Amino acid sequence: MTAEPGGAPTPPGDDGVTIIGGGQPDVVDLADLDRAAHLLATVADRLDIAARLLTVATQAAPSALLTPEGKAAARALQAARSGAAAPARVADDVLDLARRVRGAVITYDHAESAARSALRGVVALDGSLLGTFPVLAVQRFVQVGVAAAVAANVARVTTRTAMALLAPFGRADDVLRWEQRQLRHWAPRATTWALADRRSELLVLGLASGFLGRDGLLVPPSQRVRLAARRISGLLPDAGPTAVVARAGAPQLPVPRDVAGVIANTGLSYREGTETGMRGTPDGTISVQRLHRPDGTVSWVVEIPGTQNAGVTGDSPMDNGTNPRLVGDVPDDMTDAVLDAMHLAGIRSDEPVLLAGHSQGGMVAANVASIAAGTYAIAAVVTAGSPDDVGAVRVPSSVEVLHLRHPQDVVPQASGGPILTGPNVREMRVDPALNGAAPVTSPLDAHAMGRYVTSAEAIEVHADDPQLRDFVAAVDTVLGPEGTTATTRQFVATRDPDLVRLDPVTGLPRGDRLSPVGGPTPLPALSPAAR
Template sequence: MVSPPDAPLAPVDTVTVYGGVGPSAVDLDSVRRAAALATGAADDLRAAAVRCLGVSGDLVVPGAGVVEATWRLPVEAVAEAMARARALEAAAQDAARCLVASAERCDLLGWRLLRAAGLYLEAESTAQRVVGALVTAGSFGVGAAFGGLGWAGLAGAGVVGGAAMAGYVAGGVLSGGASWAVTGQLGTTATRGLAPFSDEAFTGLGSGVALARPGLAQGRSGVGGGAGALAHVARELPVLGNDDQGVRITRLGAEDFADGAVPAWSDTGARSVQEALGRIDSLYPEHGGAPAGTVAVQKVTGSDGAVSWTVLIPGTQSAFPAEHPLDGRTDVELVAGQPDGATAAVERALADSSVGPGEPVTFVGHSLGGIAAAALVSRAGFAERYRVGGLVTAGSPTGSLATPTGVPVLHLETPEEIVSHADGRSASENPRTPDRVTVVRSLRDSTSAADRAASGSVVQAHAVTTHVRTLDLAIGLGDPRVTEVTDRIGPRLDGEAVSTTFYRAERAGT
């Protein structure tokens, strides 16, 4: 399907890729000239199509001289002449349609040339920059006001932010079972319109809180400082916090799952990165019946006896501090770069699984799970204890984390799910290295009905299935940066012998 640049786009054309292995330099003037030639060819093809249609009109309505010359001819000859005229008319119209289709392809080629050079999708208009600045300033004022109210203000900011995130991410249990983003056309329109500026909103809010409470922010500015202040409140206030006695993990059996059985994929390897990511849905209580706070560690043995591991980590399952570490408190601790329960639980699970030092471990995380995985592999000393085979995150704010050189990393984001922007960075601001690729997809620009529906709901936009579709489309696009990183990760996910251990993580003080 052809997508002209001034109309809704085919789903595959809503995908943008940053980072990875690609050309070291682009001659922008040459790209512009090539795009102009493609656009010019499109204009010429449309002009030719108009001429074809003109010929078709002449054939359908013969001139008076033709009628006068043919009225004395036999009926059979007239019928044969008219049949030929109709055949020529159909051929001319077919030619016109083919020319128009070719013109659309030339238009799309020109647009894609500009897109590949970063001259189309990455260019912000003056209006967009002004709106972004206003959003940052406004949210900064809100953050400073909350912070200025002291402990009560910070607690209020945490409660409001956590409740909103739970309403969005966990399915809207705080709003009667429906996400706040889908409770009406107003919410849908607001989500589509404001989502592109959510990184500015988080930046302003975090900066305001950090400025108002520099002690709790430990002298840090921006989102990291603001998250640090909120994390302190979550740990210390009795009404919200849990004591800091660490976490414990428990191996789960079939009887611990809601339907009395572990997920069906537990004894099979993932045939692709998409399949591995999709399995995370089974670790959410509302989808797969797993207990809250469940992570999975899968051992894969190849035909040559080589062992590799895959760790699946789901996202936030409680906006407020909970008995498990997959909660709002861990969210702010991770964004602040502070010690947290989720990474501690994963490390304990790896130790319990007896992962060998030379056996590659691939981490696949959704939402909070992606932040935890990225924080873990980025942590000093971790890569010396474990061989990191790859990292995949979906809907996770990971732009401020530096992943190890040589480790293939894939990030999946959409502007409309907002969560990826919680670190104050858009997908285009994520680190770009040969090993690290970010795939972002604008759902609101798609012609797909499913994408359009998801663009008005943070829940749907943030869903695992939406990110799996994004990766499917990116691979289908044939972008070598995406296929290069998935080809490096994929072979480690499957093998001849597979076993999975499920762990429930709990806070030790509960």
């Protein structure tokens, strides 16, 4: 079995961190790796035997060691037993290498294996057939419903029987309390397990194939979610034009010293009342930080939060109308809004930029990088809890990309496809429970902004990893050395009619100069007019 290209993954360590992609493309035969691990373990065993033989040799003839020649031999034996190249020490190193190689074999199983690809094909075909022939869908629905009804009836009968048996002892209520405890304990875990670690990817693929019906049979499985998202976005009502307005009195966010600080500032850009949002922050806020470095040069960090509104046509474009447009790779107003914010902030073409986003914001960040990398000096993109391949597939090789995700988070699997990595694109998985945080209790908990702020700290811990070095170096060109300061400006993307007709620079009415949502963004000279 051969793993997908994209860089040899770093095996998962005790801190629950796995890195896939980055570095030079590589193809690995897992059978050869497994044989190498077995051979290394055998070498370690032989070295242990050699260490024991040296001990026996030292103790075999103590009287002979009293002569000058014997003393010299004793010193040689002692050096062989306890020196830097002592068999016992080398055995430990070889055994550790064997464990790492076995860890790499396990990690490579996350790649798109032949079995996984075949399973995706089966799910895609099944979904298309169900969408093409409604009778099959009804039959499947009935089968699932009957199975659920039988299970519920068995549980009800069992509960009543247990309560009847315990009623004479006054313990019938104990059965109900026990059931409630079990439900509270297992329901979140069952939900997390069902949706975790790419299982949702197959569910999304099946749903998209069913939605497309027979049309889905004409496109490869890897394109079906994108096509379905395009069709869904075409069915959505027109949300109206979007404007980008500078926020007066914007707070000064902390100077980011590492990626965790950048992710934290992304969380602070959420609206007031959310888990990490600052007081007074409105919907649709985009933070742009101008970094002033000690040598007088300037760089920029753009921080984009994720979905904040459940609707599709509200006043804020950070809604569920933007999500299918991003997944479907069609024009969206949030990408235009960020480009406008960068233009209004005064970013110059030669000043390095780091784009960061959570959830929807990560898709927007990758989209912006793919569109504007030739206009702005975009050095790096970091996403947290975003679909892995949306936007990043078109990012130029000069831009270093890191996708940060939790294995239990379902949102990164929304693209319905396998992980796409390369020399400049890597995915870093952090299991919160193994990384010192509390275990994830639900998919919403796995996607929480606060969780990703904590998990981003692992990037600094693994900064020397060969798969992260280029990304960390690119980030350093933006964040600068100690002594760097920051000025924060915030821009609000809004569909509020009263704000849409204001000029973002003067704050005065600008007349009827609006274009439709998702209209083209002229580059490089971006118009401040709302789109």
